[in-house]
Amino acid sequence: MVSIKEPKDFGEVFNYLAELRREVGTAEFLRICFNLGREPSAAGAWWKFCLILGGISGAYALYMLASVGHASFNTSSDGINWGFPIAVYVFFALTSSGLTMIASLPMVFGFKQFYPIAKRCVYLAIITLIAGFSVLALELGHPFRMLWAMPTGMQVMSPMFWMGVFYLIDLVLLLIKFYLLWQGDWESGFSKFVGAASFVAVILASGMLGLVFGSVAMRPMWFGSFTSIYFMLTAALCGAAAIVVTTYMAYDFDATKMPPRLREMAQGDQLPKVFATLIGITLVMIVTRMWTGLWSNLDGLEGFHVLFKSPLFWAELLLGLVAPFWMMLQPGLQTRMAPQMTAAFLVLAGMAINRYEFIISGQVVPMFKGTWVNSLEPYFPSLTEWALGALGLAIALGGYALGEKLFELSATPQHEPEGKLANAAA
């Protein structure tokens, strides 16, 4: 276990930090923050890596945005209006939604065997949502204007308006829920209500993010209610993959360091089965979407032909989905750590590609533009756009590693038994 003693509440956190800084001086305090405790661990290593990655990528992105502005992006009015940063935002926002859905399994639907990952899921959901929002804010032209223009405009016809509303509600509910779990309140009426409300909010939020794309009839690669369902289900897949990766990371990729109940869950076949089911559903959705896209002659669906010829698409399909699906179906592999980790990493990489190609391929056929515009718009993210992606990753992973060091993210309700292993020992 790599967490330091969990503070009781925010007051204790700030008091401890202030006291530490007074005791050791500012320079030493910053050094301790960088090292985050002296105990070497995967979370500590991730924290340091993310501080460096976030520092470099954030500094570069902010410098470029301040000096060149959004012209440092490779997006263009002629075709690709929404580029890589939007794909990064969608990836993190949906991963956050998926984590909330996974947390809802024990906290809303009573699958108590998943309790050991619930608190970590809620924490990660908060951090990934913050990472997504941060990247989106840097992509927008005037992010702060949004704070007054959205409530005063009240454009209830806009899916983006509702996406903002639901994700804001989602974030607030997640923060409340995490605070309650932190205080050990797992099953009071209020805690259960917040959990159920979070689940509803996250379904609405991810569905509405789908409708941001699904509502636009002039973009046939995105249009339709399918997009909403697709986003919700693939969100759950990303959530499942993220929790597998981070849970193992918390214990230095060593299952023997896990508390008995968590180890029992990790080495059981239930989480892998949930994971395999979600991969299978995603595979069906991606293949059927591609199938209809290739068969139809509708104007604007030419993007599917581009996608079909793209090596990225095949990497996503075969390496990111088919291989992990096969691994999670094998009884000899599904309960072992290495295949679980490999599958989860592959799925996360595959879904990151999926978000990117979903966003970009929907725009490659330009609308009625000028004479010299290509019939299919080329696009490759600029260095600034990559830096924004790296910044998002650093915020998500660094924030997670910080939480791993500060909180008992594997905590379960105190009256819950510690699993069969503990019972056997007793």
Next chain:
Amino acid sequence: MAKWGMVIDLEKCVGCQACTIACGMENSRLPGEHWQDVIFFQEGEYPNTEIKWFPRPCMHCENPSCVAVCPVRATYKSEDGQVLIDWERCIGCKYCMIACPYGVRFYTEEKARYGGPDMKQVFPSDDAHSWNPPWRMPQEDWRHGVGVQPHDVVSKCTFCYHRVSKAPKGIADLDPQNPETREYTPACVVTCPTGARFFGDLANPNSEVNKQIAYKNGVRLLDHLGNKPQVYYLTGEGGSVPATRSLKKI
């Protein structure tokens, strides 16, 4: 209230791009930021091939999808039927560009089109404007998307709001041939050397635009999408409205 609309006679249009240039000069546009454009495209395959052209301003739709999707109501429909942008509300999310089927919206902060030079660097602004063109239009009204825009907003054709909004109330047609209405008529209509463009009140049954639409079977671009453009095309025997946006074969 008027419902301003435009009729473009494709049989008269010779593809000279005078409208594109007039619009750029009138509205201080960057090179390539063509609020109004004439798109040239090829149909058929060799040896049975033909070059065609198609003038494309903003359609100022009756049911504008760009207005519905704007999360902050920066894009709106004016009382007289123009679709406009309030640059003091726009957050630069570009959702309206995604939702416009006609590709008539432009984001300010982009790399120079046609490979540069970047006029924003050549004529930099030292205030809130995105650049400082030497031929800057005298009018400025950011609430209606008129003038040189600020940084990080979306811009589009205003149907020359700064001209049309000053027209006498109740007038049916803004005819560039009529000295009394010429100064209120959009620049692209005024400059068209063949008189292929007509501008008037679609809500007035006696307007010239309504007569042209009725007598010459005016059609609208991508009508099946339901945006109901207020720009109509007269195809006659020599012109055609492209049915798809992918104008060339892959």
